[in-house]
Amino acid sequence: MPQFAIIAVSILFDGLAYAMFLFITSVGLSVTMGLMGFVNLAHGAFAMAGGYIVVSLTRNLGIGFAPSLAIAAVAVGAVSVVFERGLYRRLYKATDLEQVLLTIGLAFMAIATATYLYGPIPKSVPLPPWLQGDINLGFRAFPTYRAFLIVLGIVLISVLWYGFEKTNIGAKIRAAVDNRRMAESVGINVDLLFTLTFALGSGLAALGGGLAIQLFGLSPSFAVLYLVLFLIVVAVGGLGSLKGTLLAALVIGVIDTAGKYLYAEAGGFFIYAITVIVLLIKPAGFYGRE
Amino acid sequence: MKMLTWAGAAALALTVGGTAQAENIKIGVVVPFTGANADLGQQIDKAFDLYVKLHAKDIAPHTVQIVKRDEGPPTGANAKTVATELITNDKVQILAGFAFSPSAIALAPVVTQAKVPMVISNAGTAWITNLSPYIARLSFSMWHHGYPMGAYAFDKIGCKTAALAYTDFPPGKDSTEAFKTGFEKAGGKITESIPLGSPVQVPDFTPFFQRIKDSKPDCMYVFIPSGAHATGVTKAYGELGMRKAGIKLIGPMDLIPDNKLQDMGDAAIGTVVMGNYAVDLDNAENKAFNEAWHKEYGADSYPDFMSAASWDSMHAIFDTIKKVNGDLSDGGKFIDAMKGWTGKGPRGTVSIDAGTRDIVQDEHAMEVIRKPDGKLGVKVLGTTKAVKDECKELKIGRCGS
Numbered sequence: 028m029p030q031f032a033i034i035a036v037s038i039l040f041d042g043l044a045y046a047m048f049l050f051i052t053s054v055g056l057s058v059t060m061g062l063m064g065f066v067n068l069a070h071g072a073f074a075m076a077g078g079y080i081v082v083s084l085t086r087n088l089g090i091g092f093a094p095s096l097a098i099a100a101v102a103v104g105a106v107s108v109v110f111e112r113g114l115y116r117r118l119y120k121a122t123d124l125e126q127v128l129l130t131i132g133l134a135f136m137a138i139a140t141a142t143y144l145y146g147p148i149p150k151s152v153p154l155p156p157w158l159q160g161d162i163n164l165g166f167r168a169f170p171t172y173r174a175f176l177i178v179l180g181i182v183l184i185s186v187l188w189y190g191f192e193k194t195n196i197g198a199k200i201r202a203a204v205d206n207r208r209m210a211e212s213v214g215i216n217v218d219l220l221f222t223l224t225f226a227l228g229s230g231l232a233a234l235g236g237g238l239a240i241q242l243f244g245l246s247p248s249f250a251v252l253y254l255v256l257f258l259i260v261v262a263v264g265g266l267g268s269l270k271g272t273l274l275a276a277l278v279i280g281v282i283d284t285a286g287k288y289l290y291a292e293a294g295g296f297f298i299y300a301i302t303v304i305v306l307l308i309k310p311a312g313f314y315g316r317e
Numbered sequence: 318m319k320m321l322t323w324a325g326a327a328a329l330a331l332t333v334g335g336t337a338q339a340e341n342i343k344i345g346v347v348v349p350f351t352g353a354n355a356d357l358g359q360q361i362d363k364a365f366d367l368y369v370k371l372h373a374k375d376i377a378p379h380t381v382q383i384v385k386r387d388e389g390p391p392t393g394a395n396a397k398t399v400a401t402e403l404i405t406n407d408k409v410q411i412l413a414g415f416a417f418s419p420s421a422i423a424l425a426p427v428v429t430q431a432k433v434p435m436v437i438s439n440a441g442t443a444w445i446t447n448l449s450p451y452i453a454r455l456s457f458s459m460w461h462h463g464y465p466m467g468a469y470a471f472d473k474i475g476c477k478t479a480a481l482a483y484t485d486f487p488p489g490k491d492s493t494e495a496f497k498t499g500f501e502k503a504g505g506k507i508t509e510s511i512p513l514g515s516p517v518q519v520p521d522f523t524p525f526f527q528r529i530k531d532s533k534p535d536c537m538y539v540f541i542p543s544g545a546h547a548t549g550v551t552k553a554y555g556e557l558g559m560r561k562a563g564i565k566l567i568g569p570m571d572l573i574p575d576n577k578l579q580d581m582g583d584a585a586i587g588t589v590v591m592g593n594y595a596v597d598l599d600n601a602e603n604k605a606f607n608e609a610w611h612k613e614y615g616a617d618s619y620p621d622f623m624s625a626a627s628w629d630s631m632h633a634i635f636d637t638i639k640k641v642n643g644d645l646s647d648g649g650k651f652i653d654a655m656k657g658w659t660g661k662g663p664r665g666t667v668s669i670d671a672g673t674r675d676i677v678q679d680e681h682a683m684e685v686i687r688k689p690d691g692k693l694g695v696k697v698l699g700t701t702k703a704v705k706d707e708c709k710e711l712k713i714g715r716c717g718s
Contacts, residue, residue: 037531045521147351148545172556244549288527295514
């Protein structure tokens with residue numbers, strides 16, 4: 028295989044793995060912003076909570092990595108309902124500024140709580156043997172963990188796509204994103220729908236948080252540090268669009284990786300360049316409503 | 318706001334009622350307590366506390382009071398704010414700590430104007446000590462490790478070509494420059510030099526390392542600000558199978574901080590670093606230091622090179638307090654008294670160069686091994702005695718001014 032093809036394959040592979048992490052963590056944020064117009068800056072805090080639950084389950088209780096991920100996603104999804112019903116609901120009709128103040132406040136409280144419980148030192152997580160090492164395809168070896176990320180991402184995307192496009196509840200969500208008042212007037216319970224999608228989105232964020240530990244390490248500042256990334260994915264993809272979030276995650280993941288690989292001196296600049304270019308051409312993102 | 322006071326010695330002095338006036342000396346400690354690099358702060362802070370706890374009686378009748386502040390992220394702005402507050406509001410007479418070079422660089426004009434001695438326990442950009450006559454450094458310059466590593470890598474490790482990768486802030490450029498100077502002098506060739514982004518967050522090192530793996534140098538010299546970054550480097554290096562591909566991981570000891578080493582696993586084995594300290598260094602002071610550390614902080618907590626430098630920092634401060642008999646009214650006199658200080662600590666015998674106010678210490682080439690007891694540790698491959706900061710010796714760039 029010629030050298031440039033090998034390079035292209037490895038950029039695609041690493042970029043795809045990164046894109047899957049971005050998609051899983053950001054999709055919930057996109058849906059909540061699209062559906063309710065609610066600016067949830069505490070989204071990263073839910074991701075972080077998921078990460079710390081995975082750390083506790085694997086390190087202290089000796090539960091396997093994969094089941095820990097599932098437990099963290101379900102637990103955070105369930106707890107997020109309490110936040111949604113208790114706090115967020117009150118500010119649905121409030122201004123963006125008030126929503127930002129509430130949720131960024133929650134994010135800072137989450138950082139303080141995580142620092143108190145786990146300390147400021149980054150945590151790592153023990154991986155099971157089947158996720159360690161690499162898979163050798165002859166011309167190139169690929170880290171197993173990243174291959175796992177890609178497979179998991181594809182499975183989740185398929186399930187979400189089916190749920191969104193082929194089920195009754197998915198049709199209701201799409202209807203509510205498109206025109207909320209019309210959806211309500213034909214008898215769709217948008218409130219309940221929102222609570223459900225909020226829980227799903229937060230659960231996926233928690234899953235993303237758990238998956239991120241191996242990539243970035245996990246410290247209390249996670250809640251805010253990577254929030255910018257998630258917001259970029261949502262803005263580039265377009266609010267409330269599954270397709271858009273996926274496309275944005277893929278574009279950003281692959282181009283960021285390619286930029287770091289091919290033009291390392293420019294480092295993390297590419298991700299911002301793409302954001303600016305996309306938003307100049309399509310201010311509402313790939314699939315956002317103009 | 319954390320405050321610790323050791324009043325015992327003062328009480329003792331009052332009852333004895335000697336002729337010397339008992340002074341209470343305020344030391345401001347600035348280290349990162351929050352953010353991705355908070356563990357650097359803990360490694361320094363714990364060593365300070367331990368030294369003060371065990372040696373408070375040494376400076377009787379004088380006492381010290383430690384006032385701690387958060388250095389914040391490695392950008393310098395926060396450190397400058399809190400240290401200026403320490404000087405103007407809390408009236409500290411000595412500043413100590415400083416994990417990050419940008420903090421020390423930002424503060425140099427402040428301590429010059431305030432005439433407050435500043436004792437650096439980590440920040441390693443070589444030319445920091447040139448910025449103010451009130452700065453003394455007990456840790457290292459990037460050139461202490463990077464420069465000798467250049468010749469060592471070429472002659473002993475067998476690196477004919479090397480790629481450089483560094484976190485993109487002053488010490489990263491300094492460390493790679495030091496290595497490059499030594500390596501090229503020995504006859505080696507640098508294939509490429511890759512910045513790894515800002516020190517504020519740990520990046521995903523994979524795309525950078527993948528690129529280096531594909532260009533197939535003999536060795537990869539990496540500088541990162543230790544801590545969580547170090548774990549990330551080893552992880553990416555291991556995941557990509559770079560050692561199997563014949564690319565050796567080398568660098569300053571920041572790559573293998575003792576308190577992270579056990580988490581790094583097999584991927585770290587074979588890494589060769591140049592450095593001034595490891596838990597496994599064989600000397601009586603280091604054994605006592607490790608015993609005291611484990612007794613205070615538990616069996617799973619390890620000191621590292623930052624802790625060793627911080628221990629020596631407090632040692633030098635205490636010795637100098639004794640020398641000036643607690644008189645801190647003139648910061649310049651205090652720094653003068655510290656010049657030429659020599660002491661025995663966990664790193665062996667170290668001293669402060671009278672001309673440059675920078676540390677003179679032994680440098681060791683060390684390889685990560687699996688020890689007989691199953692834990693990871695280091696084997697010392699070779700030692701150079703009493704190494705000075707070569708950047709200032711050779712007067713390179715800003716070190717010449």
